[in-house]
Amino acid sequence: MSSPSANAPRALLAGRVLAFAGIALVAFSMRAAVAGLSPLIPIIGQTYELNTAAIALLGSIAPLSFAAGGVFTPRIEKRIGLERTLILALVLMILGHVIRAASVNWQTLAVGTLSALVGMGFANVAMPPVVRKYFPDRVSMMTSVYMSIMSISAFLPALVAVPVADAIGWRGSLLQWAVIATIALIPWILEYRSHRKDSSFDAPEESPQVRKIHPWRSPTAWAVGTVLAVSSITGYAMYAWMPVILIDIAGVTPAQSGALLALFAGIGLPLAFVTPGLAKRMGKHVHWLVTLGSAFFVVGYLGLLLSPTHGTWIWVAIVGTGCLEFPLALVLVNLRTESVRSSMALSGFAQIVAYLCAAMAPPLMGMLYSSTNDWTVVLTTLMIVSVAANIPAALILRRNRMVDAELALKS
Numbered sequence: 001m002s003s004p005s006a007n008a009p010r011a012l013l014a015g016r017v018l019a020f021a022g023i024a025l026v027a028f029s030m031r032a033a034v035a036g037l038s039p040l041i042p043i044i045g046q047t048y049e050l051n052t053a054a055i056a057l058l059g060s061i062a063p064l065s066f067a068a069g070g071v072f073t074p075r076i077e078k079r080i081g082l083e084r085t086l087i088l089a090l091v092l093m094i095l096g097h098v099i100r101a102a103s104v105n106w107q108t109l110a111v112g113t114l115s116a117l118v119g120m121g122f123a124n125v126a127m128p129p130v131v132r133k134y135f136p137d138r139v140s141m142m143t144s145v146y147m148s149i150m151s152i153s154a155f156l157p158a159l160v161a162v163p164v165a166d167a168i169g170w171r172g173s174l175l176q177w178a179v180i181a182t183i184a185l186i187p188w189i190l191e192y193r194s195h196r197k198d199s200s201f202d203a204p205e206e207s208p209q210v211r212k213i214h215p216w217r218s219p220t221a222w223a224v225g226t227v228l229a230v231s232s233i234t235g236y237a238m239y240a241w242m243p244v245i246l247i248d249i250a251g252v253t254p255a256q257s258g259a260l261l262a263l264f265a266g267i268g269l270p271l272a273f274v275t276p277g278l279a280k281r282m283g284k285h286v287h288w289l290v291t292l293g294s295a296f297f298v299v300g301y302l303g304l305l306l307s308p309t310h311g312t313w314i315w316v317a318i319v320g321t322g323c324l325e326f327p328l329a330l331v332l333v334n335l336r337t338e339s340v341r342s343s344m345a346l347s348g349f350a351q352i353v354a355y356l357c358a359a360m361a362p363p364l365m366g367m368l369y370s371s372t373n374d375w376t377v378v379l380t381t382l383m384i385v386s387v388a389a390n391i392p393a394a395l396i397l398r399r400n401r402m403v404d405a406e407l408a409l410k411s
Helices: 017-029 038-044 050-081 080-099 106-136 141-167 170-194 219-250 254-267 268-285 287-306 312-324 325-335 340-372 375-399 405-410
Strands: none
Touching: 017 106, 017 141, 017 325, 038 050, 038 141, 038 170, 038 254, 050 080, 050 106, 050 254, 050 340, 080 170, 106 141, 106 340, 141 170, 141 254, 141 268, 141 325, 170 268, 219 254, 219 287, 219 312, 219 325, 219 375, 219 405, 254 268, 254 312, 268 287, 268 325, 287 312, 287 325, 287 375, 325 340, 325 405, 340 375
């Protein structure tokens, strides 16, 4: 068990400089494999053939890899520990970036993409428990820090990918992210080798209330997973289809649709910074943030449905604001658990639920449009799903229960 002082407030970097640097650098590496590839597809296609099926496969790897991270990361962490799990994640990222940069056909590009994204899937799951272990007194603040940096890593690679490719070639553009991941590896190797004796890092490996953690038996775990799923469904659906939708219903140009997609993505930065701290301050009333997210989705989708050509950027920004549920779910992983072990279990479970749902969203949207030839049905479906899923999640979170306590009652 941790010492009584383990959760007492302390100076932010007191004895934790390596951990802080490691968290920040991993966060900056966690979206590069997704955001840094898409803008380069036309350029890579000039070197070797990339047909539509190959591009679709590359796009589907991300959510499936993240879901796989939810399945395997808790088991790996249990065997090798938290720090070595992050080291493994970064090694997979580095290997993936190098393979992609050296690829000679779409198959090797896919292998490299799979390696990089599986590594990111492991990091996705490991980050909330890492924050809990090293910053138990500043969970919400450090969640804001790494979520904000991760938001930057979601759009910065897309901005620099083509200019860097113009300067040093597309292979160099992909390889630059291997350099960043290698730098991120250094503090975690040092952290692992240091074998700290500071009692503030002795987070309990056992949940104080339950030994065997099966999060699928906890209503609160399902609520957290659902909140993360709603945000992920919206995100993946919009990244896949928003430019096409807006060109059709709002009459914008391709350049304008790209700018609107950037607006949708950019909204995530302030949300990532503000939402975790707000969630902690709201305490047992955090379910109102879920309700607020639903309200933003409804207003934004209705605006696109009823007045797509007027105030288009406002409606896109409002839908993007509904995605406050993404950082909310990730901070709830720590606010609704009582140990590093239960935090890891909940993080893995929530991301399995979220990314399996997210993987289905883009193809289902395409099928809906193909069968109706009308984006109204697609947008209405997204609006209904966001509200219908959030209502039970908010009602469960309103009970203000910990996952550990719910599992103790069933053990």
